[in-house]
Amino acid sequence: MAHMGASSGFNSSAKPCLAVSPFALAVMAATAPSAAQIAALVAVVKQLFATSFIGFSIATTLYGISCLQAYLYYRNYPKDHLLLKSTVALLWVLDTLCTIFVAHSLYTYFVLNFGKNPTVDLVIPWSFTTEKFLVTLITFVAQLFYARTIWKSSENWIITGSVTVIAVVTFALGIVTTVHLYQTPLATSISARSFQILSGLVQGFAAFNDVLITVCLCFWLYQQKRGAVGGRAFGTDQILDTLILYAVSRGILTAITQFLFLTLNLALPHATYWMPFHQAVGKLYVNSVYATLNVRSTFSNVDNKQSTNLSFADVPGINTTTSATGVTSSNTASVPSDKRAKPVVLPTTHESIERSHSALEEKEAGDDV
Structure with missing residues (x-):
């Protein structure tokens, strides 16, 4: 009975070790860290x-x-x-x-x-x-x-x-x-x-x-x-x-x-x-x-959607350029050179410029009537 008790005691102490991962066993075998170190x-x-x-x-x-x-x-x-x-x-x-x-x-x-x-x-x-x-x-x-x-x-x-x-x-x-x-x-x-x-x-x-x-x-x-x-x-x-x-x-x-x-x-x-x-x-x-x-394309789209607006090329002091078409236009003639602002470089398309100018001409024709 004593032997069985000893054996039983040994088994009860071995069970927790079986639940430990192989990684933890390797760590404990090498360095035997404390519970605080593991935590x-x-x-x-x-x-x-x-x-x-x-x-x-x-x-x-x-x-x-x-x-x-x-x-x-x-x-x-x-x-x-x-x-x-x-x-x-x-x-x-x-x-x-x-x-x-x-x-x-x-x-x-x-x-x-x-x-x-x-x-x-x-x-x-x-x-x-x-x-x-x-x-x-x-x-x-x-x-x-x-x-x-x-x-x-x-x-x-x-x-x-x-x-x-x-x-x-x-x-x-x-x-x-x-x-x-x-x-x-x-x-x-x-x-x-x-x-x-x-x-x-x-x-x-x-x-x-x-x-x-x-x-x-x-x-x-x-x-x-x-x-x-x-x-x-x-x-x-x-x-x-x-x-x-x-x-x-x-x-x-x-x-x-x-x-x-x-x-x-x-x-x-x-x-x-x-x-x-x-x-x-x-x-x-x-x-x-x-x-x-x-x-840049966002502002070109905004420019196209406004029915009465002009392209950026029609706003004095502001340039509009596009690399896709090579179109560059500006209008700074009405502004004195000493008061002219530096150009804002924004892209647009040739079609947007044409539509903007067409809208301007239609607006001016309506005003004349």
Whole structure:
């Protein structure tokens, strides 16, 4: 009976071990962690999985939108300047590579490396570091695009130069952080104080540049609104108001994302709550550039739907151009050169110009009667 009792006691103590997963058995056999250590490990894995899953879900959704916008751009503007078409293609390639590298890093974390000794410092996959660099490159290309837009609109060297210099500094600091992660691909590198400062400067400069770009574009558009003669009669005020609202929305969205990325990264260096914002920010830049180019057709459609309006070519101080047809028209003769606003470059079609002029002639004929 005593032997049976001993045997029974042995069996009762063995049953809990049978319920433990092979991964946990391997961990306990190697290091014999305590229950608190296992609980802490599970919490870290759950947090990493949750933030990565949320970020990747948002990122892939934005990637799908950017693919659609790229398709619409090439369909609607086949004769745009080669520089613009190359920029769209470059951003799409970089965005696609970012999506691939994020998927690879997640697969490495949760499949290939899952079950390895968790006491060893978590190694950062090369794909994560490469994706981080590509996000920095996307930010650089997008901000240079807006610097060019500011220059084409205002021909102000000071503002354009400031935006460009900040973009270059941001890109350079991003390269430094990337090289650091390649040299020391450990999770503790991200939470190190020196890396936190460099990374914070990258996000801080990028957010500041977004705000600067937004303020400059809004100021220029407001000046256009004040300088457009006859704008109220032809609906130009409404278009410029829409452009101002769009510029503000674009700048605020990317700036807030960069700011949240910066804040969470500095406030919680050992957590991964910054991950969704990191995965989304590059794709927000791509979509903002695409939307800026594709919004031109929207204003052409608005112009066509107004029965009594004129084309933008009939509004003094505003040019309308289209790359698809090569049509460029303007009317600035009635405005003194010293008071003439810089042209707003918006696309239209040859048919819209003809319909607008026909509508104007019919209106003038009706007035004569």
